[in-house]
Amino acid sequence: MFDTHKPPEELRKEFLNCMMMTSPGPHAFLLILKMNRITEQEKKTLHYLKEIFGGDQFLSHTIIVITRKEDFEETALKGTEKANEDIHELFQATLETSPDLHHMVMQCKNRCFLLSNRGRVDGTKRTDQANQLLSLILEMTQANENTFYSYQ
Numbered sequence: 427m428f429d430t431h432k433p434p435e436e437l438r439k440e441f442l443n444c445m446m447m448t449s450p451g452p453h454a455f456l457l458i459l460k461m462n463r464i465t466e467q468e469k470k471t472l473h474y475l476k477e478i479f480g481g482d483q484f485l486s487h488t489i490i491v492i493t494r495k496e497d498f499e500e501t502a503l504k505g506t507e508k509a510n511e512d513i514h515e516l517f518q519a520t521l522e523t524s525p526d527l528h529h530m531v532m533q534c535k536n537r538c539f540l541l542s543n544r545g546r547v548d549g550t551k552r553t554d555q556a557n558q559l560l561s562l563i564l565e566m567t568q569a570n571e572n573t574f575y576s577y578q
Contacts, residue, residue, distance in 0.1 A: 434474075441478050451574030454563045455479075455488040457534070459527070461497060461520070472530055479575070487575040488534045489562060492517075495540035513540065537566055 432440075445451065455475075459468060476484055495513070517540060521528040531538045539559050542551065 437474075438478055445479075451576050453487065453567045453570075453574060455484065455575070456491050457488055457530075458491045458493065459530075461492045461494050461527075469526055469530075472533070483575065485533050486535065486570055487566070489537040489539055489559075489566060490531055490534050491539045491541055491559070493541050493543050495542040496544050537562065 457472065457475075478484075517538075521531060539562055541555060541559070
C-alpha cells in the first residue's frame with residue numbers, strides 16, 4: 427500500500443489528493459489482506475490510515491477483504507451442504523487465534539469478506555462474489571445512513 431521510500435508527509439498529501447478526487451467522498455474503503463499473514467507493515471498501514479482519515483469515521487466506512495478463501499474451503503468439511511457455514515466457523519476460529527487480524531476486524535465493526543482468488547475463478551463464482559461484496563458495501567452504507575466518508 428505504501429511506497430516505503432516516500433516520507434509520511436508526502437504520502438499524506440497523496441492520500442488527501444485522492445480524497446479530493448472522490449468528492450464528495452467514498453462510501454467505502456476496502457482493506458485487502460492475505461489470510462495467515464498479517465505483517466507489521468499491514469498493522470502499521472491500518473494505524474496510519476486511521477491517523478490520516480480520522481479514526482472511527484474512517485473505520486465506519488471500511489471493510490476488510492481477506493483473500494484466499496479457497497484455503498478455508500479446502501480445510502472445511504467437503505461434500506456437505508453446510509460448506510459456507512463451515513467456512514464461516516473456521517474463519518471465526520482463525521480470528522480467535524490471530525489477535526492482530528481479530529483486532530482489525532473488530533475495529534471495522536466485524537465487516538469482513540472472504541474472497542476466492544487463487545487460480546482461475548469461473549464467471550459465475552466471480553459474479554456471485556462481486557454481488558456479495560457489493561451487498562456488504564450496501565449494508566455498510568445504509569448503516570452509515572447513506573453518508574459519504576468525510577474527514578470533516
